[in-house]
Amino acid sequence: MDKVDVIIVGGGLAGLSCAYELADSGMTVIVLERGDFSGSKNVTGGRIYLGPLRHYLPNLWKEAPLERHVTKELITLLGDANSTTFELYSDRFNQEPYPSYTILRAKFDRWLADLVSEKGVFVIPQKNVNDLIKEGEKVIGVKTEDEEIGADCVVASDGILSFMAEKAGLRKPFQPQHFALGFKEVIALNSNIIEDRFRLGEKEGAAQLFVGILTKGIMGGGFLYTNQESLSLGIVVGIHSLNQREPREEIYKFLDEFKGRPEIKNLIKGGEVMEYSAHLISEGGIHTIPKVYGNGILITGDAAGLGLNMLVTVRGMEYAMASGVLAGRTIKMAKEKNDFSASTLANYEKLLNESFIMREMSQYQNTLSILENKRLFSKYPQAISDLFEKVMRVDENPKEGLYKTIWETVKKDFLNFETFKDWLQFRKI
Numbered sequence: 001m002d003k004v005d006v007i008i009v010g011g012g013l014a015g016l017s018c019a020y021e022l023a024d025s026g027m028t029v030i031v032l033e034r035g036d037f038s039g040s041k042n043v044t045g046g047r048i049y050l051g052p053l054r055h056y057l058p059n060l061w062k063e064a065p066l067e068r069h070v071t072k073e074l075i076t077l078l079g080d081a082n083s084t085t086f087e088l089y090s091d092r093f094n095q096e097p098y099p100s101y102t103i104l105r106a107k108f109d110r111w112l113a114d115l116v117s118e119k120g121v122f123v124i125p126q127k128n129v130n131d132l133i134k135e136g137e138k139v140i141g142v143k144t145e146d147e148e149i150g151a152d153c154v155v156a157s158d159g160i161l162s163f164m165a166e167k168a169g170l171r172k173p174f175q176p177q178h179f180a181l182g183f184k185e186v187i188a189l190n191s192n193i194i195e196d197r198f199r200l201g202e203k204e205g206a207a208q209l210f211v212g213i214l215t216k217g218i219m220g221g222g223f224l225y226t227n228q229e230s231l232s233l234g235i236v237v238g239i240h241s242l243n244q245r246e247p248r249e250e251i252y253k254f255l256d257e258f259k260g261r262p263e264i265k266n267l268i269k270g271g272e273v274m275e276y277s278a279h280l281i282s283e284g285g286i287h288t289i290p291k292v293y294g295n296g297i298l299i300t301g302d303a304a305g306l307g308l309n310m311l312v313t314v315r316g317m318e319y320a321m322a323s324g325v326l327a328g329r330t331i332k333m334a335k336e337k338n339d340f341s342a343s344t345l346a347n348y349e350k351l352l353n354e355s356f357i358m359r360e361m362s363q364y365q366n367t368l369s370i371l372e373n374k375r376l377f378s379k380y381p382q383a384i385s386d387l388f389e390k391v392m393r394v395d396e397n398p399k400e401g402l403y404k405t406i407w408e409t410v411k412k413d414f415l416n417f418e419t420f421k422d423w424l425q426f427r428k429i
């Protein structure tokens with residue numbers, strides 16, 4: 001059996017960041033990616049926050065093919081025939097170093113794979129890893145369709161359904177409530193049109209989240225990100241919540257219905273769909289994290305359950321990249337000791353626990369129970385939009401006093417025991 005120092009399974013953000021960290025270490029590192037190229041099978045919303053990452057990957061960002069820096073944040077509550085949007089423009093988001101960018105994975109991951117290849121890592125596409133090779137409890141390599149390759153350490157960066165973590169016996173059985181399903185289209189539009197429609201300056205971007213009727217009471221929501229010359233538009237639904245629904249919904253239709261809403265229709269008018277994708281998202285937070293190390297193996301990114309729905313934003317890419325770097329650092333340390341046993345690789349868990357990743361995962365450990373609350377996806381978006389509509393409406397009758405209009409709705413929709421319980425729950429995050 002041929003042997004290398006490190007095999008990384010999966011050439012997404014986690015795997016490539018680990019490879020980047022290891023590139024100058026003098027070790028022989030290979031990345032095995034089942035897709036035609038890195039980025040070809042990777043889906044995100046997506047927006048990436050660079051604040052937490054600059055510390056881990058300080059030299060990566062100058063040349064990186066990112067899309068627009070986000071200066072405008074919008075949250076839209078969708079009712080059946082109305083909607084309310086909260087819009088934030090911040091000049092601080094428009095000053096370098098920019099806090100967050102929109103991103104297209106097909107471009108970014110491919111660029112990162114080329115970069116680590118130039119640094120001496122072998123990134124091998126169209127290589128599907130079928131199995132781990134073990135000696136007792138120790139992982140000593142991987143099997144692909146046509147060969148066996150040995151390594152001192154295997155890094156499982158194979159995404160959300162990580163087969164490698166399962167084979168290594170590190171992952172618990174999956175629970176549907178820990179996953180959501182996302183559908184996404186990339187819609188080509190001229191950059192001037194994007195800037196006019198979203199009232200953005202050159203290279204400035206917008207990130208918009210939607211909650212309400214679009215998921216028909218099912219846990220989930222929609223997203224829209226402006227790229228340089230396209231929009232990323234998608235919808236996400238919780239699998240558990242979807243399974244409980246009778247009669248069953250054909251969720252691929254949700255995205256078409258969403259696109260038919262006037263709030264969206266006018267934004268995508270004239271655009272051409274270039275890409276359609278569907279992918280799972282981790283919603284379980286800290287409760288779904290497997291043991292992230294074993295004898296001869298480390299688990300990173302989505303494979304390690306490192307993803308979080310923070311209600312106002314989704315996190316996963318920074319966790320994937322930072323965990324990849326931390327896995328790389330752990331491997332360098334293990335190489336110095338020439339010991340890749342679980343006791344040495346346990347340092348990875350320590351590094352993760354000390355990092356922003358586990359601090360945030362711990363801080364937001366109760367989001368799942370909040371996300372299971374149907375009122376968040378139906379009653380509140382509708383009630384808030386109805387109230388705003390009433391406040392703005394002038395018809396044939398003399399207009400009622402504003403205080404009376406607002407107070408009556410607040411009394412009816414919000415001053416009740418259910419809302420009080422929801423408020424108490426909300427205080428947990």
Ligand SMILES: Cc1cc2nc3c(=O)[nH]c(=O)nc-3n(C[C@H](O)[C@H](O)[C@H](O)COP(=O)(O)OP(=O)(O)OC[C@H]3O[C@@H](n4cnc5c(N)ncnc54)[C@H](O)[C@@H]3O)c2cc1C
Binds near residue numbers: 009013129182317
């Ligand atoms: C719809 C949607 C919206 C999202 N929005 C955001 C967002 O806005 N911001 C954010 O930060 N996060 C977001 N996320 C989460 C984020 O995209 C993920 O957390 C991130 O992509 C994880 O990166 P990764 O490298 O761990 O996994 P992946 O990108 O999934 O990479 C895994 C790689 O492993 C390869 N692979 C799998 N099995 C094998 C095998 N057996 N052999 C060889 N190769 C294999 C795959 O082809 C893939 O390239 C979103 C996710 C989805 C689905």
